[in-house]
Amino acid sequence: MASRGKSLIGKVxxxxxxxxxxxxxxxxxxxxxxxxxxxxxxxFAIPARLxxxxxxxxxxxxxxxxxxxxxxxxxxxxxxxxVLITVPLALLAAYSLTRYQFRILSVFLAAVILAQFFxxxxxxxxxxxxxxxxxxxxTYASLIIAYITVTLPVAIWMLRGFLTRVPKTxxxxxxxxxxxxxxxxxxxxxxxxxxxxxxxxxxxxxxxWQEFLFALSFTSTKEMRTLPVGMNxxxxxxxxxxxxxxxxxxxxxxxxxxxxxxxxxxxxSGLTAGAVKG
Amino acid sequence: xxxxxxxMLPAAILVAVLMYWPMIDTFRESLYATTFxxxxxxxxxxxxxEQLFGDSTFWQIVRNSIIWTIGVVFLQNVxxxxxxxLLNQKLPGQGILRSLILLPWVLPGVxxxxxxxxxxxPQLGLINSxxxxxxxxxxxxxxxxxxxxxxAAVIFAAFWKGFPFSTVVFLxxxxxxxxxxxxxxxxxxxxxxxxxxxxxIPAIWPVAVVNVLLTTILTFNYFDIIxxxxxxxxxxxxxxxxxxxxxxxxxxxxxxxxxxxGSLSVLVLVLFVGLLLLVQRRQVKAA
Numbered sequence: 416m417a418s419r420g421k422s423l424i425g426k427v428x429x430x431x432x433x434x435x436x437x438x439x440x441x442x443x444x445x446x447x448x449x450x451x452x453x454x455x456x457x458x459f460a461i462p463a464r465l466x467x468x469x470x471x472x473x474x475x476x477x478x479x480x481x482x483x484x485x486x487x488x489x490x491x492x493x494x495x496x497x498v499l500i501t502v503p504l505a506l507l508a509a510y511s512l513t514r515y516q517f518r519i520l521s522v523f524l525a526a527v528i529l530a531q532f533f534x535x536x537x538x539x540x541x542x543x544x545x546x547x548x549x550x551x552x553x554t555y556a557s558l559i560i561a562y563i564t565v566t567l568p569v570a571i572w573m574l575r576g577f578l579t580r581v582p583k584t585x586x587x588x589x590x591x592x593x594x595x596x597x598x599x600x601x602x603x604x605x606x607x608x609x610x611x612x613x614x615x616x617x618x619x620x621x622x623x624w625q626e627f628l629f630a631l632s633f634t635s636t637k638e639m640r641t642l643p644v645g646m647n648x649x650x651x652x653x654x655x656x657x658x659x660x661x662x663x664x665x666x667x668x669x670x671x672x673x674x675x676x677x678x679x680x681x682x683x684s685g686l687t688a689g690a691v692k693g
Numbered sequence: 694x695x696x697x698x699x700x701m702l703p704a705a706i707l708v709a710v711l712m713y714w715p716m717i718d719t720f721r722e723s724l725y726a727t728t729f730x731x732x733x734x735x736x737x738x739x740x741x742x743e744q745l746f747g748d749s750t751f752w753q754i755v756r757n758s759i760i761w762t763i764g765v766v767f768l769q770n771v772x773x774x775x776x777x778x779l780l781n782q783k784l785p786g787q788g789i790l791r792s793l794i795l796l797p798w799v800l801p802g803v804x805x806x807x808x809x810x811x812x813x814x815p816q817l818g819l820i821n822s823x824x825x826x827x828x829x830x831x832x833x834x835x836x837x838x839x840x841x842x843x844x845a846a847v848i849f850a851a852f853w854k855g856f857p858f859s860t861v862v863f864l865x866x867x868x869x870x871x872x873x874x875x876x877x878x879x880x881x882x883x884x885x886x887x888x889x890x891x892x893x894i895p896a897i898w899p900v901a902v903v904n905v906l907l908t909t910i911l912t913f914n915y916f917d918i919i920x921x922x923x924x925x926x927x928x929x930x931x932x933x934x935x936x937x938x939x940x941x942x943x944x945x946x947x948x949x950x951x952x953x954x955g956s957l958s959v960l961v962l963v964l965f966v967g968l969l970l971l972v973q974r975r976q977v978k979a980a
Contacts, residue, residue, distance in 0.1 A: 537955035625801030
């Protein structure tokens with residue numbers, strides 16, 4: 416009893432430290448929400464007020480203007496298309512990497528691992544020229560092409576980690592029963608790898624939803640800009656209309672935050688599996 | 694049999710065409726001079742590199758890139774590890790914090806940067822308002838506008854955005870540490886610090902190495918935070934390779950020079966990572 420009480424008291428500094436970390440993580444979010452709910456004149460109270468006296472949604476209504484909706488749509492299209500291309504291709508490649516042992520496959524695996532480390536800044540000029548030569552500048556296609564380079568190697572790497580843990584015995588049993596290899600892939604491997612597919616999809620979505628460098632360089636008209644580029648434009652345009660800027664920040668972040676919280680468990684296990692098991 | 698090749702082929706072609714070809718082409722491009730006024734490339738050999746090596750801006754970019762990378766990687770991993778240790782203590786309220794902690798990492802980089810731009814604002818920012826209330830400063834400080842504080846400010850913002858990733862990976866590693874060994878050390882009379890250094894840290898060391906390498910590469914190439922917070926300024930005080938490549942390539946349309954910066958960024962990154970691995974191996978041998 417005595418030792419228990421002592422250990423609880425000993426934990427007080429740790430709990431305080433934990434609160435400090437929670438504060439560090441959450442303070443900027445709190446500030447974003449608070450400013451986004453302030454009526455137009457309140458952000459300028461000095462020193463700043465922590466929470467608005469009269470919270471209002473007017474900033475959200477103002478910020479959800481036609482061009483913002485356009486950016487939103489563009490981001491959904493580009494991220495969605497990238498997921499639809501990258502994840503299936505990565506799944507096929509990962510399957511072949513985990514089920515067969517040819518020398519060329521280990522060369523390919525090494526090439527994929529190495530490619531993860533290529534700096535986007537070092538590849539951007541040639542990709543830009545390629546896209547320009549194909550007359551694709553300022554199109555969805557240009558961004559989807561760029562985003563495949565950003566996501567494909569990591570997706571292969573993540574899915575490979577998952578597929579090595581899907582036992583081969585089930586496929587072998589199916590083969591003995593006379594199932595064709597392709598059938599075994601669709602009926603057995605894909606359902607078993609579903610957590611990995613979900614985790615990889617979330618990862619690709621998070622990466623493409625926030626990609627900035629390629630989107631900034633490859634789009635020139637407002638019609639084609641994605642949310643991060645649009646937000647970057649807003650910094651200048653909005654001038655001192657911080658309420659609207661913060662309201663759009665909340666709206667940009669919400670989709671990924673919601674998706675993330677629903678699929679968190681699978682996602683974190685997928686992420687750490689690769690890193691922890693090396 | 695055909696599955697092995699057929700399944701691999703589409704991804705292999707994309708990786709080759711969209712990644713390996715551009716990596717090689719960047720170097721070729723850097724041997725040509727292309728400017729906005731003269732869009733037809735003319736071959737000039739290694740002249741661009743010669744110019745860059747004589748240019749103090751280039752060396753500033755190298756120095757900034759290294760300071761930025763070391764700063765962010767150090768904070769992210771040491772901070773991330775300490776926070777993981779704390780979250781591994783089974784304290785009340787930890788479940789919620791463990792889910793909330795990944796929030797900054799999920800937040801889009803541009804949004805995180807806008808948030809911090811606002812946090813650092815001399816008049817309206819939360820940081821200055823906090824310091825002013827405590828009476829530490831009298832007037833708001835322009836953290837991002839002063840060459841002396843700008844680098845520290847962008848490093849801290851990047852730390853905030855990135856540390857959750859390290860924390861989550863370290864937490865997973867800590868939960869894999871063999872508890873019997875920890876107990877055995879306890880019975881041998883090792884205090885908690887001793888247990889940390891003799892049992893826990895050696896057990897998670899491989900994960901730490903992977904984590905440091907990963908964050909080094911990601912940080913070295915990270916564009917969003919600096920671009921939105923300072924655009925590389927003031928006076929290039931926060932300019933690193935990616936922001937410089939964007940500025941030279943798409944601001945001034947000097948593709949050849951941008952490509953040279955790109956090739957050199959790969960070289961600097963490789964040297965940096967190589968050095969890191971060397972130090973790591975030395976330490977393992979010494980231990």
